[in-house]
Amino acid sequence: MGDKNIPIKYTQLFIDNEFVDAVSKKNFPYFQPFKRTKADAERAVAAAKSAFSRGSEWRSMDASARGKLINKLADLIQRDIEYLAALETLNNGKPYEDSIFDIQGSIDVFKYYAGYCDKIHGNTIPADGNCFALTRKEPIGVVGQIIPWNYPIAMLVWKWAPALAAGCTIVMKPAEQTPLTALAVAALAREAGFPKGVINVLPGYGPTAGAAVCLHDDVRKVAFTGSTEIGHCILEYSAKSNLKAVSLELGGKSPLVIFDDADVNEAVEIAHNAIFANHGQNCCAGSRTFVQAGVYDEFVKRASQKARDRKVGNPFQPGTEQGPQIDQPSLDKILRMIASGKQEGATLQAGGNRIGTEGYFVEPTVFSDVTDDMIIAKEEIFGPVQTILKFETLDEVIQRANNTKYGLAAGVITKKYQYCDCFCPSRRSRISLTPFGGYKKSGFGKDLGEDALKEYLQTKTISIKVPMKN
Numbered sequence: 001m002g003d004k005n006i007p008i009k010y011t012q013l014f015i016d017n018e019f020v021d022a023v024s025k026k027n028f029p030y031f032q033p034f035k036r037t038k039a040d041a042e043r044a045v046a047a048a049k050s051a052f053s054r055g056s057e058w059r060s061m062d063a064s065a066r067g068k069l070i071n072k073l074a075d076l077i078q079r080d081i082e083y084l085a086a087l088e089t090l091n092n093g094k095p096y097e098d099s100i101f102d103i104q105g106s107i108d109v110f111k112y113y114a115g116y117c118d119k120i121h122g123n124t125i126p127a128d129g130n131c132f133a134l135t136r137k138e139p140i141g142v143v144g145q146i147i148p149w150n151y152p153i154a155m156l157v158w159k160w161a162p163a164l165a166a167g168c169t170i171v172m173k174p175a176e177q178t179p180l181t182a183l184a185v186a187a188l189a190r191e192a193g194f195p196k197g198v199i200n201v202l203p204g205y206g207p208t209a210g211a212a213v214c215l216h217d218d219v220r221k222v223a224f225t226g227s228t229e230i231g232h233c234i235l236e237y238s239a240k241s242n243l244k245a246v247s248l249e250l251g252g253k254s255p256l257v258i259f260d261d262a263d264v265n266e267a268v269e270i271a272h273n274a275i276f277a278n279h280g281q282n283c284c285a286g287s288r289t290f291v292q293a294g295v296y297d298e299f300v301k302r303a304s305q306k307a308r309d310r311k312v313g314n315p316f317q318p319g320t321e322q323g324p325q326i327d328q329p330s331l332d333k334i335l336r337m338i339a340s341g342k343q344e345g346a347t348l349q350a351g352g353n354r355i356g357t358e359g360y361f362v363e364p365t366v367f368s369d370v371t372d373d374m375i376i377a378k379e380e381i382f383g384p385v386q387t388i389l390k391f392e393t394l395d396e397v398i399q400r401a402n403n404t405k406y407g408l409a410a411g412v413i414t415k416k417y418q419y420c421d422c423f424c425p426s427r428r429s430r431i432s433l434t435p436f437g438g439y440k441k442s443g444f445g446k447d448l449g450e451d452a453l454k455e456y457l458q459t460k461t462i463s464i465k466v467p468m469k470n
């Protein structure tokens with residue numbers, strides 16, 4: 001079992017398989033963002049470029065050997081899972097058991113993609129004329145990856161695994177709030193035997209380190225997970241530099257629709273987990289709970305009780321379901337959103353306050369009588385706030401559920417339709433197989449599944465003149 005006195009081994013940059021100081025030599029306590037600048041991004045991209053150069057160890061490695069390296073890294077993460085989970089909880093605040101769960105899922109993701117390495121291939125094409133045409137699936141090259149703080153290890157693995165399987169080299173910028181596990185996993189990658197420069201980690205701020213990676217002409221693709229607002233910036237960086245490929249996994253305001261025929265207890269449970277998991281800090285959170293009129297009152301009563309019963313506290317304490325929110329700005333935003341819900345006339349059924357004055361703890365909060373025009377029904381709160389909206393008919397709820405700028409996830413609970421809780425992966429499901437990503441302002445491009453692999457590959461067509469078609 002993890003505890004908060006675990007050693008923090010790595011706080012620098014990881015470039016070319018070494019932990020090195022920032023060019024500015026600026027160092028900060030681990031929980032503060034590290035000042036990394038354009039000069040550090042230059043070094044990291046140069047290392048990744050060199051690792052991808054013609055004749056490099058990585059470029060000439062057998063695909064099957066790449067798969068073995070990824071599997072080895074998965075095994076090392078499994079070996080150190082308790083340490084990594086404790087570090088994740090220390091840095092992020094999520095319950096230790098949740099960190100274990102996230103890391104176990106991440107190991108699966110590495111193993112899933114490890115198997116792909118030697119199964120990536122193109123086609124032969126019956127082109128016109130005396131020619132033999134074929135396609136090759138090639139790694140896109142140096143990729144920049146920028147991730148948020150809500151699932152530090154899982155987001156890292158979702159990005160690294162397909163990129164490595166494809167044969168790319170990586171410069172990753174973890175979120176400024178949560179660099180620690182990224183550096184610890186980088187150390188394990190070195191131990192596994194990844195050649196230097198294949199994986200580089202650049203902890204730092206977004207507008208400096210992140211932007212420098214995105215604007216770099218030697219970076220051929222940026223994969224980003226974060227806010228819709230910064231998603232706009234990432235596309236702009238691409239347009240302003242080398243038109244690098246971009247994939248964006250952004251915000252959401254996902255509907256969970258509960259029909260009259262649902263088992264109310266089960267619906268309450270699913271809806272509760274859909275919004276309160278990870279303290280509501282989840283881009284695919286079920287943040288609009290639509291409940292049909294016939295079960296509405298009963299649902300509101302039970303959902304509110306369930307929120308009141310949720311155990312909030314020290315994330316290292318066994319049984320804790322919710323730790324602190326990530327930081328002060330996030331806490332402030334959540335409290336502002338709660339205030340707006342009250343002010344706009346939603347009924348506060350549970351919670352509604354900060355807990356204590358130390359740490360960023362928020363009471364699990366439930367609003368009923370929420371209407372579509374309220375800010376809490378339109379904007380992402382990214383906190384433990386359930387908003388319950390009443391509906392009457394199927395046609396009405398389809399229209400209302402889709403009436404959002406986002407399009408990341410959705411769920412339906414009913415006996416009539418057999419696709420109930422499909423949007424919130426249950427703790428038993430293997431998520432690595434299924435692509436994840438948005439429509440509309442939730443972004444484009446996919447994480448996970450075969451689709452994510454394609455994000456890191458490009459197709460080269462080769463035509464060979466032949467004397468005679470055969």
Ligand code: ADP
Binds near residue numbers: 225
């Ligand atoms: P969140 O609200 O979840 O913190 P952000 O979109 O602000 O979402 O941050 C997600 C990631 O994007 C973080 O790693 C952050 O440092 C990075 N980031 C923020 N601003 C920029 C930027 N202007 N350019 C590149 N990356 C950025």
